[in-house]
Amino acid sequence: MVSSTDTISASFVSKxxxxxxxxxxxxxxxxxxNQQGAEDLYKIGTHAHLKKLMSAYCTKRNLxxxxxxxxxxxxxxxxxxxxxxxxxxxxxxxxxxxxxxxGGPYTP
Amino acid sequence: MALVPKIRNRTIxxxxxxxxxxxxxxxxxxxxxxxxRFLRFKLLVRASSVxxxxxxxxxSQSQQVVKHNDDRIEEHSSSNRGFKDGNNFLVxxxxxxxxxxxxxxxxxxxxxxxxxxxxxxxxKRNRKKILVSHKNSNIDISGETLQCLRPNQxxxxxxxxxxxxxxxxxxxxxxxxxxKCHFFNTFFYVKLVSGSxxxxxxxxxxxxxxxxxxxxxxxxxIFVPIHIDIHWTLGVINNRERKFVYLDxxxxxxxxxxxxxxxxxxxxxxxxxxxxxxxxxxxxxxxVEERPQQQNGYDCGMFMLKYxxxxxxxxxxxxxxxxxxxxxxxxxxxxxxxxxx
Numbered sequence: 001m002v003s004s005t006d007t008i009s010a011s012f013v014s015k016x017x018x019x020x021x022x023x024x025x026x027x028x029x030x031x032x033x034n035q036q037g038a039e040d041l042y043k044i045g046t047h048a049h050l051k052k053l054m055s056a057y058c059t060k061r062n063l064x065x066x067x068x069x070x071x072x073x074x075x076x077x078x079x080x081x082x083x084x085x086x087x088x089x090x091x092x093x094x095x096x097x098x099x100x101x102x103g104g105p106y107t108p
Numbered sequence: 109m110a111l112v113p114k115i116r117n118r119t120i121x122x123x124x125x126x127x128x129x130x131x132x133x134x135x136x137x138x139x140x141x142x143x144x145r146f147l148r149f150k151l152l153v154r155a156s157s158v159x160x161x162x163x164x165x166x167x168s169q170s171q172q173v174v175k176h177n178d179d180r181i182e183e184h185s186s187s188n189r190g191f192k193d194g195n196n197f198l199v200x201x202x203x204x205x206x207x208x209x210x211x212x213x214x215x216x217x218x219x220x221x222x223x224x225x226x227x228x229x230x231x232k233r234n235r236k237k238i239l240v241s242h243k244n245s246n247i248d249i250s251g252e253t254l255q256c257l258r259p260n261q262x263x264x265x266x267x268x269x270x271x272x273x274x275x276x277x278x279x280x281x282x283x284x285x286x287x288k289c290h291f292f293n294t295f296f297y298v299k300l301v302s303g304s305x306x307x308x309x310x311x312x313x314x315x316x317x318x319x320x321x322x323x324x325x326x327x328x329x330i331f332v333p334i335h336i337d338i339h340w341t342l343g344v345i346n347n348r349e350r351k352f353v354y355l356d357x358x359x360x361x362x363x364x365x366x367x368x369x370x371x372x373x374x375x376x377x378x379x380x381x382x383x384x385x386x387x388x389x390x391x392x393x394x395x396v397e398e399r400p401q402q403q404n405g406y407d408c409g410m411f412m413l414k415y416x417x418x419x420x421x422x423x424x425x426x427x428x429x430x431x432x433x434x435x436x437x438x439x440x441x442x443x444x445x446x447x448x449x
Contacts, residue, residue, distance in 0.1 A: 036303055081246075101256070102336075
């Protein structure tokens with residue numbers, strides 16, 4: 001299930017992540033996939049903080065931001081990282097994983 | 109006969125009490141309760157450190173060195189639990205002394221300074237504070253997150269992942285002491301089998317040689333933390349002994365599914381990264397029954413971390429439920445210091 005693409009404006013731009021080969025106005029389309037396989041597409045500036053994408057996803061899916069994890073290539077994404085810093089390319093996939101915790105369903 | 113008026117014994121509740129007084133007394137009660145809790149926690153720490161000193165001494169005594177015909181020395185532990193054949197490894201005589209001394213390391217008692225550090229980090233005033241940030245893994249641990257290492261709490265994925273990163277760094281720091289291991293994070297298995305079942309493509313980019321600096325097949329042991337509903341278990345791909353191992357501190361009966369997924373993953377991984385076909389049909393599939401088991405509904409995460417810690421050291425699983433309060437403290441200390449010992 002793929003939703004229509006959401007475009008996220010890059011009002012918060014990381015100066016640190018700017019590299020000569022990518023202009024600050026370039027955008028990249030990213031897929032966010034949950035544990036059930038449902039996909040959402042987001043268009044985001046290559047130098048915009050990924051927090052914008054993550055909070056937009058949580059709002060759309062009615063999720064608590066603090067209880068979800070966004071993982072790209074095996075690493076958890078942090079709010080102030082940008083697609084450029086993570087070398088994200090068009091149609092790259094971000095995995096959304098619910099916070100994991102447990103102690104064991106013990107029955108004596 | 110004069111009537112004597114009945115004098116009722118006056119109780120505290122009969123006193124005219126101002127609202128500020130009630131506030132003070134309830135505050136005093138809360139303060140006393142929290143002090144009691146703190147003292148109980150301190151006593152628990154002291155008791156566990158005393159028992160651990162004894163355990164460390166016992167552990168070093170239990171190591172017997174047996175001379176073999178081919179002039180190699182094999183380490184035998186008094187209780188060979190763990191992998192079926194005891195998970196002993198052959199070492200040269202120069203390394204023997206180091207290994208005997210090394211046995212006490214998993215039970216090194218915390219000193220007073222370390223206990224104070226942990227107590228301070230677990231206090232309420234640090235709840236909102238970021239206590240440690242680990243650059244390589246991008247993990248921040250706040251006081252709130254660290255609360256999961258208090259007694260009776262469920263282990264959280266951030267703490268688990270950071271601890272696994274610290275084990276990775278420990279191995280890099282001292283490669284002679286530990287097996288060459290790869291530690292997957294808690295998200296790996298979730299992605300490998302999420303949604304429509306087994307999906308190698310979802311994790312194929314997680315283990316490129318450029319990213320890791322080594323091939324997965326070159327590792328002695330690969331650890332796969334597994335999260336099922338509300339339970340932590342462990343999958344192990346043991347390249348040294350050519351077997352897939354599943355460890356569960358409770359018996360949840362899902363071992364075969366996980367073992368098959370790990371076998372399939374290894375075949376796909378080697379095929380994609382090394383363009384080789386490996387046959388794992390001859391490899392063993394083992395559900396470890398002789399293992400330390402939890403006796404409650406909250407320690408499975410800690411058991412999983414300690415299975416990893418002990419196996420990566422090449423030790424058999426010489427711990428039990430009663431060691432868990434100490435392991436929680438020790439893990440908190442190691443996370444706060446960003447260094448696994």
